[in-house]
Amino acid sequence: MSLLGQLNQDMKDAMRAKDKARLSVIRMVKAAIQNESIKKGDELDSEEELTVLSREFKQRKESLGEFESAGREDLVAGLNVELKVIEEYLPTQLTEEEILAIVEEVIAETGATSKADFGKVMKVILPKVKGKADGSVISKLLQQKLS
Structure with a gap:
């Protein structure tokens, strides 16, 4: 199953479970992939989807560092949730x-x-x-x- 297909299935599961935080993150990631697809003018292959997913993860990781240094614990907690959800779709990270x-x-x-x-x-x-x-x-x- 492609990443987009997996996101669609997980989005339905999150809706059924009424997991608003997870649903929100999945929708953001799905939108980023769809926007990239529109920009390209064609469907993304799995490598391109992975690139978009990695970019989303990296952006949140950078924001997390900035929020931590600014002492914004309210935003840090939300970003940690987003990072965990996105990390589920990334390949296993190398040590x-x-x-x-x-x-x-x-x-x-x-x-x-x-x-x-x-x-x-x-x-x-x-x-x-x-x-x-x-x-x-x-x-x-x-x-x-x-x-």
Whole structure:
């Protein structure tokens, strides 16, 4: 079942369960995917749906950090709920050790030796971990290895 199909089914389940918070998040994610589909002018494939889902997750994660630093606990609680719901639709996230293994493998594969090769290595890593790892974690680990 496609992500959009899964969202439709979960939206119906949330309506039946009268879970307003979950229903709201599912509707937001579904709308984001549909908007992207309209922008593209065609149906999204599963990889494009995953990209939209990852973007929504990342936006909320960034907002969470800002709200926490501003002391807005009322908004933090709501965002945590949204993050949990969105996370259910993302692929299982890689651990830092798994990401490090991929980074080391790609460095050896590309023959990267310095920070000047950073972009070349990232270009190879990102498609391998799409939706499964945060880009900032990958970047941090890669910088450590290339320094």
